[in-house]
Amino acid sequence: METDTAAPKQKVKRCGETVEYSVPKRAVAYEAGSADKLFSLGLTEHVHGYVMPPANPPVGESPWAAEYAKVEMLSDDLLNKEIVVQAKADFVVAGWNSGFSPQRGITPEILDGLGIQSFMHAESCFNYPGHPERLAPFDALYTDLERLGQIFRVEDRAAELVADLKRRAEAVRAAAPEGDPVPVFLYDSGTDQPLTAGGQVPPNDIIETAGGRNIFDDLQQRWTQVGWEAVTAAQPEVIMVLDYGDQPAAEKIDFLEKSPHTRDLPAIKKDNIFILDYNEGISGPRNIDGLEKFGEYLRSLDR
Structure with a gap:
């Protein structure tokens, strides 16, 4: 050009x-x-x-x-x-x-x-x-x-x-499932304390636009650490796992399935885990690719 x-x-x-x-x-x-x-x-x-x-x-x-x-x-x-x-x-x-x-x-x-x-x-x-x-x-x-x-x-x-x-x-927003927004926890990393998405990063808008609710959307921060107690209290129905090149999603999911903090959450019990590619989660045009995939995923959920 x-x-x-x-x-x-x-x-x-x-x-x-x-x-x-x-x-x-x-x-x-x-x-x-x-x-x-x-x-x-x-x-x-x-x-x-x-x-x-x-x-x-x-x-x-x-x-x-x-x-x-x-x-x-x-x-x-x-x-x-x-x-x-x-x-x-x-x-x-x-x-x-x-x-x-x-x-x-x-x-x-x-x-x-x-x-x-x-x-x-x-x-x-x-x-x-x-x-x-x-x-x-x-x-x-x-x-x-x-x-x-x-x-x-x-x-x-x-x-x-x-x-x-x-x-x-x-188009994704218009097709969002009816009813109350699905509570979603984004898991980036961390075992002692999880790193998650506050309201100032793209996964927050991906979740909201698709018909979910980021359980930490009230935190006016970007990527931020929270306590496991807050995750447990929110009872997320879906967990979105950020997939890195150097920290594969499979390892994170294995941790979530075994950890006493998360193994009894509705999302884990129902195996409602969505993997978001790293480049769909950081600011860039692939955010919308991630949105379309997550929108399709939420529409497929049996609530």
């Missing part, structure tokens, strides 16, 4: 801050959510490479596997400044406190000082210091695609993509 690299700078939001962008030519994406957003907008020619930590399932499983094959895999570790500088990147896409991290010395502010543009997933912006922004997770996905469309001057393509994703999401 042709883009106008000689165009004047474009003012676009980066979380709650307005930033001037020129069209990137050597973008680096951290994790598949970032890369998928760029590839789904037809921007492969502007992507130099990607950084993919071990948690991420193989890129060959992506709908954009052919696009991944056209760019460089720069590292299988966490994002850091050295990787970005060595790649001569002019643009980095990541989330706050996931890819970007003050502790690891790579933040938008640091990259600004190096003359490297950056963009953050809006879903991760609600606790960004100085320039927070709070959007519901699906709205954040649509906003990212629109903003990336502005940065790369492919606004029409972005609008078309967003309209299609919204149409698919609304």
Whole structure:
């Protein structure tokens, strides 16, 4: 897709801050959510490479596997400044406190000082210091695609993509089972304390749109630790298990079936376990794939 690299700078939001962008030519994406957003907008020619930590399932499983094959895999570790500088990147896409991290010395502010543009997933912006922004997770996905469309001057393509994703999401919402929403517990990881999805991450919107209720939707956080007592008290009828590349869902399910905290839950007794792919659970266009699968799953449940 042709883009106008000689165009004047474009003012676009980066979380709650307005930033001037020129069209990137050597973008680096951290994790598949970032890369998928760029590839789904037809921007492969502007992507130099990607950084993919071990948690991420193989890129060959992506709908954009052919696009991944056209760019460089720069590292299988966490994002850091050295990787970005060595790649001569002019643009980095990541989330706050996931890819970007003050502790690891790579933040938008640091990259600004190096003359490297950056963009953050809006879903991760609600606790960004100085320039927070709070959007519901699906709205954040649509906003990212629109903003990336502005940065790369492919606004029409972005609008078309967003309209299609919204149409698919609304079709799932319209087909949701009648009656009270199904209580759902997302299990990410953890044995002493489970890591789960609060109200600020995509699985919350996947669950709600499909006709369920995230039992921790009242927690205004992203991924967060809770107590097993709270899980037991909520009596979830469905458990959604996040499937990592380096922590298979089968191991997590085995734990849930044996743990005294969870083995007597309705979801375990009825074997109501849904596996959500990692890249359907982090912010990216595959959120809607996960939504469609979970919607079909809920409609098939015998309550």
